[in-house]
Amino acid sequence: MARVIVDVMLKPEILDPQGQAIARALPRLGFSGVSEVRQGKRFEVELDGPADEAALSDVRKMAETLLANTVIEDFSIRVEG
Amino acid sequence: MSAARVGVVTFPGTLDDQDAARAVRLAGAEAVPLWHADHDLKGVDAVFLPGGFSYGDYLRCGAISRFSPLMTELIPAAQAGLPVLGTCNGFQILCEAHLLPGALTRNEGLHYICRDQRIRVESTRTAWTADFTDGQEIVLPIKHGEGRYVADADTLAALEGEGRVVFRYAGGNPNGSLNDIAGITNEAGNIVGLMPHPEHAVEELTGAPSVDGRHFFTSILKRLVNA
Numbered sequence: 001m002a003r004v005i006v007d008v009m010l011k012p013e014i015l016d017p018q019g020q021a022i023a024r025a026l027p028r029l030g031f032s033g034v035s036e037v038r039q040g041k042r043f044e045v046e047l048d049g050p051a052d053e054a055a056l057s058d059v060r061k062m063a064e065t066l067l068a069n070t071v072i073e074d075f076s077i078r079v080e081g
Numbered sequence: 082m083s084a085a086r087v088g089v090v091t092f093p094g095t096l097d098d099q100d101a102a103r104a105v106r107l108a109g110a111e112a113v114p115l116w117h118a119d120h121d122l123k124g125v126d127a128v129f130l131p132g133g134f135s136y137g138d139y140l141r142c143g144a145i146s147r148f149s150p151l152m153t154e155l156i157p158a159a160q161a162g163l164p165v166l167g168t169c170n171g172f173q174i175l176c177e178a179h180l181l182p183g184a185l186t187r188n189e190g191l192h193y194i195c196r197d198q199r200i201r202v203e204s205t206r207t208a209w210t211a212d213f214t215d216g217q218e219i220v221l222p223i224k225h226g227e228g229r230y231v232a233d234a235d236t237l238a239a240l241e242g243e244g245r246v247v248f249r250y251a252g253g254n255p256n257g258s259l260n261d262i263a264g265i266t267n268e269a270g271n272i273v274g275l276m277p278h279p280e281h282a283v284e285e286l287t288g289a290p291s292v293d294g295r296h297f298f299t300s301i302l303k304r305l306v307n308a
Contacts, residue, residue: 010186014231015257017191066148069141069177072184072231 088125096133108298132169172274183232189257
């Protein structure tokens with residue numbers, strides 16, 4: 001058993017109006033010193049077996065085909081624990 | 082001669098399939114219901130992917146629908162020349178399926194927008210727009226929260242250079258789409274995707290802002306009859 005984390009973020013050049021709205025809300029809550037917020041998605045993928053090279057290669061394929069739209073999003077993969 | 086047969090796809094969460102089928106019938110074609118879970122295009126002459134919230138817009142709009150059994154049949158057929166029209170969620174599905182370039186993202190102002198929108202027809206060289214005139218301004222309803230068209234600079238330049246921007250918002254950009262893009266086509270001109278809703282603008286009786294949507298369906302009928 002292993003857990004693989006896939007983080008998906010809009011590419012830097014893609015406008016993120018949700019992140020902007022969050023950034024604008026922070027000062028109202030008394031938080032200062034924040035210049036930008038970008039919002040993304042985190043996927044926790046539980047594997048039946050170990051996070052070996054083959055399994056991670058599969059997760060990469062999952063990310064490319066479904067979890068992220070690589071036209072507008074970047075993703076990163078890491079093993080947790 | 083038998084009537085042209087236009088397939089109308091229903092996914093779980095599709096909303097506009099009944100209006101789509103009605104618009105197809107009003108133009109004189111036969112509307113053929115296509116079910117997302119079937120590996121069967123039923124031999125139709127063209128396909129209409131209507132709007133809604135297929136698969137609840139889970140993950141991303143159109144991201145799950147794009148892998149449905151019906152889409153695995155539709156993608157190669159469209160690549161081989163089958164005329165396909167996608168409106169709203171249908172446009173999002175076409176982009177997720179990479180049948181059209183770019184993507185639709187959250188509206189710039191974050192609001193869901195529902196209003197009548199002026200749109201300029203930029204290309205009459207597609208299977209679905211031949212009955213318009215170049216530069217014609219029409220009015221169609223829009224209703225979406227994720228309709229901001231984005232693509233990288235090279236893709237945008239190619240779309241503009243090849244005349245593949247089919248519709249542009251006029252009188253103000255409602256969602257922040259790059260280059261005011263409301264709809265695009267593929268290189269062959271058989272696949273068209275747009276955020277506005279022609280199927281909601283085919284009859285005065287429904288309080289539609291116009292009947293400009295009819296031309297989409299008369300265009301495809303002429304194409305099919307002359308094919």
